[in-house]
Amino acid sequence: MKVSLIVPVFNEEKAIEAFYQAVRQAPDLREYQVEIVFIDDGSAEGTSDLIQGIALDDSDVILINFSRNFGKEPALLAGLDYASGDVIIPMDVDLQDPIDVIPRLIAEWKNGAEVVLAKLPLRVWSYVGGAISLVALACAAYMLLDKLLYGNEVPGFPSLITAILFLGGVQLVGIGVMGEYIGRIYMETKHRPRYVVRSVLKGDAPRNEHTRLERTVQT
Structure with a gap:
């Protein structure tokens, strides 16, 4: 089963590697194919570059770069649009949401819940x-x-x-x-676009195509 984690980021370069390692080393997630969809919400520092390096080595990592800062909700929407998992879970990159909660959410989904939310x-x-x-x-x-x-x-x-x-x-x-x-x-x-994607980097794309994966404006 494939699980997609939607992870909005904004100027959080220091937290990226720790989050990625926490997900990949979590023993309870090893039975699943875990896709990580990072959405860079117009970061001004090296957040995007760091995630690009991870995506080049991990085919289950996707990086969506916004043209500017749109906010967390549009970033989550973009993640939903691009995620391909059977289960989709939004997460905070600063590990405010503990990784060990993911198996519990999946268990609730397996028990018949279509949407599992922390209210x-x-x-x-x-x-x-x-x-x-x-x-x-x-x-x-x-x-x-x-x-x-x-x-x-x-x-x-x-x-x-x-x-x-x-x-x-x-x-x-x-x-x-x-x-x-x-x-x-x-x-x-106001009927403005929810978000505008500048580029998309997918780890399973050929290396010479990474910078050319563009997507039109989402409404």
């Missing part, structure tokens, strides 16, 4: 909102117990400020999430 991006905001709510509830419980057990008056100004800050914080989190989505909707309505 971190939006979940973070849920955690933030939950933490704020817990703090507010703890403060409210403290003031209530202080009133019932000791007869102390509930301080009006601090309790009012606590409530205002709590509601304001929740609203700001909600506005921030909505703003992110509205911004993406705005970019979509």
Whole structure:
């Protein structure tokens, strides 16, 4: 079975070799053919040159060079367009996603899951909102117990400020999430190309053709 790893990179020359070696030396991945699709999102340093050297020696490495920086999401889209594996997994080159999670994702896919996701991006905001709510509830419980057990008056100004800050914080989190989505909707309505590929380097192509593998603009 062939597994494709989609790896966007941007000025991450120092992390490339470590990531590549971690994938190739992972014992749990040796039973699979692992294709690594690097997408250079307009790096200004030697990231592309380093990956080219790897691709020349490894036929399962593909390098997609963007004409400029388009962002992580277009890079992931390009990886999906070029990947040829039975299973496609996006990864961070800095190993923030541990390599040993790949076999677990594949196992879930074999069990019938068509899409296996780590729902971190939006979940973070849920955690933030939950933490704020817990703090507010703890403060409210403290003031209530202080009133019932000791007869102390509930301080009006601090309790009012606590409530205002709590509601304001929740609203700001909600506005921030909505703003992110509205911004993406705005970019979509402009109908600009998702990304523009400057060149593609495939390890299994003849050496004299590496610099001539071009692809048209994706929309």
